[in-house]
Amino acid sequence: MSAQLKTNALESEAIYIFREVISQFDKPVLLFSGGKDSITLVRLAQKAFFPAKIPFPLLHVDTGHNFPETIEFRDKLVAELGLELIVRNVQDAIDQGKVVEETGKYSSRNSLQTTTLLDAIEEFKFDACIGGARRDEEKARAKERIFSVRDDFGQWDEKNQRPELFDLLNGKIENGQNVRVFPISNWTELDVWSYIEQEQIEIPSIYFSHKRKVFLRDGMIWSHSPFVYQEENEEIVERIVRFRTVGDMSCTAAVDSYAATISEVVGEIRSSTISERGARIDDKRSEAAMEKRKQQGYF
């Protein structure tokens, strides 16, 4: 038995939020992308309920354009922890004619995920969707609540949000509404990486330096892949890169890096002068890109 448990304020807050979720909602789900933030959420959920198992399933909204390393990692994690995994595919919504695939140079399935997510919420009657979004990521997310209420259409009414005071979280909703829950709202990118290092949490290999076929566009490093539109004059080169943030292959840019271990990654983030969303092609569309997507139900 160790002497005294010191408090890690951010970890303690996240665990508190997880416990409020299972107490205030009937059908929570954890939105799992295979990225470092959702992997961190899984560890925090383990801590919140130990020695019991995590009392809700994971939902992966699969764009079909994932890095194969992410999917491999996802399946391994789920098997190891004995979790329930639900996968819903963006391809199905395209096949059903609910959404139309974007075309052209900057096409991505990123914003198409919203429809699939909302369909899954309706199918399973989820009333709380736990996500790994952080307020430091992006300026519209800086306004997000920890319990963020969405209407029947999944819409975020950013001008009419419930105030959140002290630790008091109000999860009372009407039938049909749902709440997006963000347990690591107050973490920064560096906090997440430091935590992954401290807890020795396993993450997909694409977060570490590797050789990859890429091409350059708009000062960003894009992956060469059948899922990513490439102009003929955009030349394929091999570079030593890693990913700081992992979404779809079509919306995530790589960075030049030799960081091959978690402590090297933390060192790199500490001295970096580029924000992590700087490598998110989906955010570059306009100054209000994220706010607009969130209003429509993006998470």
Add this chain to the structure above:
Amino acid sequence: MEVLKIATAGSVDDGKSTLIGRLLYDTQSLTTDKLEAIEKSSKQKGYDYLDFSLATDGLVAEREQGITIDVAHIYFSTAKKSYIIADTPGHVEYTRNMVTGASTSQVSIILIDARKGVIEQTYRHFFINNLLRVKEVIVAINKMDLVDYSEEVFNKIKADFEALNAKSTFKEQNVSYIPLSALTGDNVVESLGGMPWYKGQTILEHLEALEPADVYEKGKARFPVQTVIRPKTEEYHDFRGYAGKLYGNNIKVGDAVTVLPSLTESVVTNIHFFDKQFEEAAVGSSITIELENDINVTRGDMIVKSSELPKVEKDINTTVCWMDSKKLVPGAKYFVQHNTNRVLAKIDSVKNVIATDFSGTTEASQLAINEIGEVNIKLSKAIYFDAYNDNKSNGAFILIDATTNTTAGVGFIK
């Protein structure tokens, strides 16, 4: 790493966002891409300086109107501490947002425009900091560059604020005065020499020097139970752990405790955190505890040391800050959420509206949005509480509208 939460409040034009932007910029917390976006946007608007407010005003409506509507959270860190700024609007119609920002903060920065001095909004910000018992207040006297860095102007404003502080009943509060220019950066992170007569700390130096004992009030240990953990597996067949976050003070294995409301007595036999066990848990930790005997404990119950029982009552005298456009009137029913406990409540009476400029109270029978007043509430079930002034977390509650489910107000028990 230590996390310090700071509430900023200020009038529309006194440069709050500029100050925050400056703190980010001078601590190298603004990344190149964000900085480039600010440069681009400032240029488009024809400004000849960098408009740092663009780093903090996140919503389209805010950028259009150039004001902060909501609470925005901004993050920066030094080698010593992580800082979270809750940036709140300064307008009177956003009093509720200021209260929200202050509720989770240990430090407050009150901005004053050196050209205007202490104004109505200064009173309001300070009043809210007193009501919510924010222990550390920094009075940042900004735009000193526009008053020729005059020591006289600084001293006059300081004297005016000290007169205001004399009316405060929260004597443990520490108030400091710092003259600065957010635009040039003087006395924000470093002293740039514009005010050689000022020998004190810069804003960041002051924040860095704060110790936890300076900013946290310690009270009695309170452990509101969030959920009961029963794994029902072979290995943990009989495990029954009470999960929650610990407030007020530490708790130890062997402590004699009482469970409320049943008043059942027991002893802490185990403190779990994930797969490890501890002799003692520090205040603020989210833990799972086991008790000696098998007793009935559920969500909403509270475990306290037997020698430190809280008050248990059905009628509570409170100060409420109202946050809903629908007025608070006697007879109305709401849910009171106090810690992990949620009980139906009826508004018994509204006694008055308290002026946020320390000028006293006006008799009233209802509270409109952004008003603060004394309210008596009848609860359908007793709650176990402390006065807010003795134990913050166990003296605060929210009022939830039973029809719209919105968080309609916040209360502080006397």
